[in-house]
Amino acid sequence: MSDIQSPKESNTPVSPRVAKTDEQWRTELTPEEFQVLRKAGTERPFTGEYWDTTTEGVYECRACGQELFTSNAKFDAGCGWPSFFAPLAEDRVRYIRDSTLGMVRVEVRCAACDSHLGHVFEGEGFNTPTDQRYCMNSVSLRLKNT
Incomplete structure (x- = not known):
């Protein structure tokens, strides 16, 4: 999705601030969390x-706790x-x-620990300020009530 304005595609490896081995992540995450966050899986x-949650708060990375999204930016995309x-x-x-599964997408990862969160899509016609949809896995997030 080269036309996404705000997100910048990058295949350049970065050094995450939170660096752990797979064995360390396995002891801290459930098998489902590990599959999605560390192996770029997708929940059904x-x-x-959180797919239909309207609770106010901040969504943080389930792996490292970095704050990622607010409930003010959450919307019902029906997906x-x-x-x-x-x-x-x-x-x-x-x-x-991300060119897996025969399509080109833009994967979104936590900048702090490099965990897979989901994908971002653009131009789908949603009535939002950015016309972007950050489609995240619930298992990648934790809602912290404010």
Whole structure:
């Protein structure tokens, strides 16, 4: 998705501030969390904890606790995953070109620990300030009530 204005695609490896081995992550995360966060898996739609939540708060990375999105940026995209029109700040996430599954997408990762969060899409016609949909996995997030 080369036309996404705000997110910058990058295949350049970065050094995460939180660096752990797979064995360390396995002891801290459930098997489902590990599969999604560390192996770029995807939870099934309409099954995650936050896909239809309207509770106010801040969504943080389930792996490292970095604040990523606010409930003010969350909207109902009807896709079965939590959707946001923008991250809390651009430096909270990083973007990677993802050409798996026979399509080109932009993967979104936590900038602090390099955990997989989901994908960002653009130009789908949602009535949001950015016309972007950050389609995140619930299992990658934890809602902190404010």
